[in-house]
Amino acid sequence: MKILSAAQTRQLDHATLQEQGITSVELMERTAQAFTEWFLGQFAAAAAREVLVLCGPGNNGGDGLAVARLLHAAHYAVRVALLPADKQSADWQHNRQRLPAAVPVSTLGPHGALDAPAEGVVIDALFGTGLSRPLAGTAAAVVQQLNQANARVVAIDLPSGLFADATQPANSAVVHARHTVSFGLPKLAFLLPQNAAFVGEWKVLDIGLSPSFIAETATPWQYTDVATMAGALPARPKFSHKGTFGHALLLAGSRGKMGAAVLAAGACLRGGVGLLTAHIPGCGYDIFQVSQPEAMCLTDAQADFISELPELKPYQAVGIGPGLGQAEAGVAVLRQLLEAANKPAEKRPASLHLVIDADALNLLGQHRELLALLPENAVLTPHPKEFERLTGPARDDYHRLDLLRDFAQRHRCLVLLKGAYSCLATPTGELHFNSTGNAGMATGGSGDVLTGLMLALRAHAQLSPFAAARLAVYAHGRAGDLAAAETGQAGLVAGDIVRFIGPALQELARG
Ligand SMILES: NC(=O)C1=CN([C@@H]2O[C@H](COP(=O)(O)OP(=O)(O)OC[C@H]3O[C@@H](n4cnc5c(N)ncnc54)[C@H](OP(=O)(O)O)[C@@H]3O)[C@@H](O)[C@H]2O)[C@@H](O)CC1
Numbered sequence: 001m002k003i004l005s006a007a008q009t010r011q012l013d014h015a016t017l018q019e020q021g022i023t024s025v026e027l028m029e030r031t032a033q034a035f036t037e038w039f040l041g042q043f044a045a046a047a048a049r050e051v052l053v054l055c056g057p058g059n060n061g062g063d064g065l066a067v068a069r070l071l072h073a074a075h076y077a078v079r080v081a082l083l084p085a086d087k088q089s090a091d092w093q094h095n096r097q098r099l100p101a102a103v104p105v106s107t108l109g110p111h112g113a114l115d116a117p118a119e120g121v122v123i124d125a126l127f128g129t130g131l132s133r134p135l136a137g138t139a140a141a142v143v144q145q146l147n148q149a150n151a152r153v154v155a156i157d158l159p160s161g162l163f164a165d166a167t168q169p170a171n172s173a174v175v176h177a178r179h180t181v182s183f184g185l186p187k188l189a190f191l192l193p194q195n196a197a198f199v200g201e202w203k204v205l206d207i208g209l210s211p212s213f214i215a216e217t218a219t220p221w222q223y224t225d226v227a228t229m230a231g232a233l234p235a236r237p238k239f240s241h242k243g244t245f246g247h248a249l250l251l252a253g254s255r256g257k258m259g260a261a262v263l264a265a266g267a268c269l270r271g272g273v274g275l276l277t278a279h280i281p282g283c284g285y286d287i288f289q290v291s292q293p294e295a296m297c298l299t300d301a302q303a304d305f306i307s308e309l310p311e312l313k314p315y316q317a318v319g320i321g322p323g324l325g326q327a328e329a330g331v332a333v334l335r336q337l338l339e340a341a342n343k344p345a346e347k348r349p350a351s352l353h354l355v356i357d358a359d360a361l362n363l364l365g366q367h368r369e370l371l372a373l374l375p376e377n378a379v380l381t382p383h384p385k386e387f388e389r390l391t392g393p394a395r396d397d398y399h400r401l402d403l404l405r406d407f408a409q410r411h412r413c414l415v416l417l418k419g420a421y422s423c424l425a426t427p428t429g430e431l432h433f434n435s436t437g438n439a440g441m442a443t444g445g446s447g448d449v450l451t452g453l454m455l456a457l458r459a460h461a462q463l464s465p466f467a468a469a470r471l472a473v474y475a476h477g478r479a480g481d482l483a484a485a486e487t488g489q490a491g492l493v494a495g496d497i498v499r500f501i502g503p504a505l506q507e508l509a510r511g
């Protein structure tokens with residue numbers, strides 16, 4: 001699913017009107033009906049039936065007026081408060097006229113009490129995608145009052161004061177919504193941690209916006225949802241054997257961190273790899289063999305950390321990082337691996353796929369000269385701190401996305417920035433935000449599980465580097481969601497994610 005800019009969203013609205021031969025008032029009515037239907041489902045309890053709708057001067061306010069009329073018709077106790085303005089949009093005026101006289105209407109002032117319903121809901125229809133500058137004056141005062149009242153706020157389209165696709169100045173007034181209900185496509189702002197307190201739970205409702213305009217419009221931002229991923233895992237051919245699904249090598253573990261190697265290996269095996277060999281420090285041999293009998297095991301000359309790179313010929317994919325530690329010997333191993341992957345094709349296995357994570361990323365951050373050796377389509381899986389060690393600090397989440405895009409393009413690699421909406425950057429400059437996963441997965445070992453699953457899918461001959469990476473992050477999140485349904489988020493541990501990789505992949509299998 002694409003994510004469009006605020007400007008493209010306006011064009012999409014216009015294209016929809018032209019294509020479907022409807023007026024903007026009719027589209028506004030469709031929008032208000034979709035919102036109201038969602039609202040009735042969400043707030044059916046008697047106590048929630050007192051509603052204050054705050055309306056700005058544009059079409060977002062027009063949506064609010066139409067919603068007020070529809071909720072009044074559904075027997076909610078609705079009040080409307082208008083933001084004073086020099087002019088209102090034509091569709092706003094249309095819906096103002098249609099508002100039944102029985103709905104009380106007041107005008108907001110900078111000092112007047114907001115009088116938010118204690119048990120009910122405030123609908124924020126002050127500003128949407130037409131926000132052209134930070135809020136000031138009465139609008140800012142109203143938003144501050146609203147936030148202080150700690151009211152249950154539902155924002156229409158966007159929390160007022162929040163830009164759809166750009167950062168707003170620090171300390172500017174933005175509504176803190178419990179729910180944000182938007183239309184057609186998600187907005188970039190919803191996916192960034194810095195906006196979490198403003199956006200709350202978000203939802204996108206289908207209002208039949210022009211599919212052809214969406215298909216033809218170019219955007220770097222994509223949202224990987226369930227529809228995107230249907231059938232993403234190729235079926236296993238009947239006459240396949242273990243070689244069909246690749247032989248992966250995992251370089252992982254150090255004294256005290258063998259669990260990372262065990263978890264990554266488990267995820268790789270559950271990810272459907274044909275064969276897995278792990279190269280681990282000597283101290284981990286018994287631990288590893290006992291806990292992962294399906295994997296083969298090579299031990300390093302060193303007992304406590306990895307100091308050697310094994311012969312790479314048998315493998316299609318190599319994963320390095322989980323529990324590696326930051327011993328200096330790891331730098332030489334990483335350098336040798338990158339050099340081997342860069343050697344001319346006849347001297348190394350065809351298409352050696354690399355997955356680089358955790359301590360291997362920290363080593364890269366400490367030795368940035370190694371970045372020049374990254375082979376094309378290597379996948380790096382940093383969390384924001386690890387990413388910062390590679391690129392330097394970001395000013396805000398939008399700047400971080402710029403750094404991410406730039407890094408992936410410059411080094412021609414895939415970079416997965418992990419977070420609530422993990423973002424996969426491609427060498428061609430696309431940013432794919434993942435939709436699965438939950439806060440229970442913010443727990444030790446979760447990243448190691450992702451590395452193992454990523455490794456399995458990169459070893460899979462039928463998946464392109466990008467398809468494998470996107471599938472891995474989606475399935476990892478989905479496995480976490482299935483696990484949390486059983487354990488709850490607090491009780492979820494990384495091993496639970498491994499257990500649910502099979503069911504998650506099964507949902508995504510091509511029929
Ligand atoms: N078009 C359609 O068919 C559909 C549209 N839909 C709905 O319309 C919404 C977009 O509507 P919109 O474009 O009218 O913008 P909106 O956010 O209401 O505000 C614009 C007004 O606010 C003003 N203004 C801006 N910033 C300000 C500030 N800081 N402080 C004070 N004033 C400020 C601005 O004035 P100006 O910038 O010109 O000075 C202008 O007067 C969209 O989010 C969705 O809810 C849906 O129903 C789907 C169908």
Ligand SMILES: [K+]
Pocket residue numbers: 060124125126127128155156157158159160
């Ligand atoms: K709004």
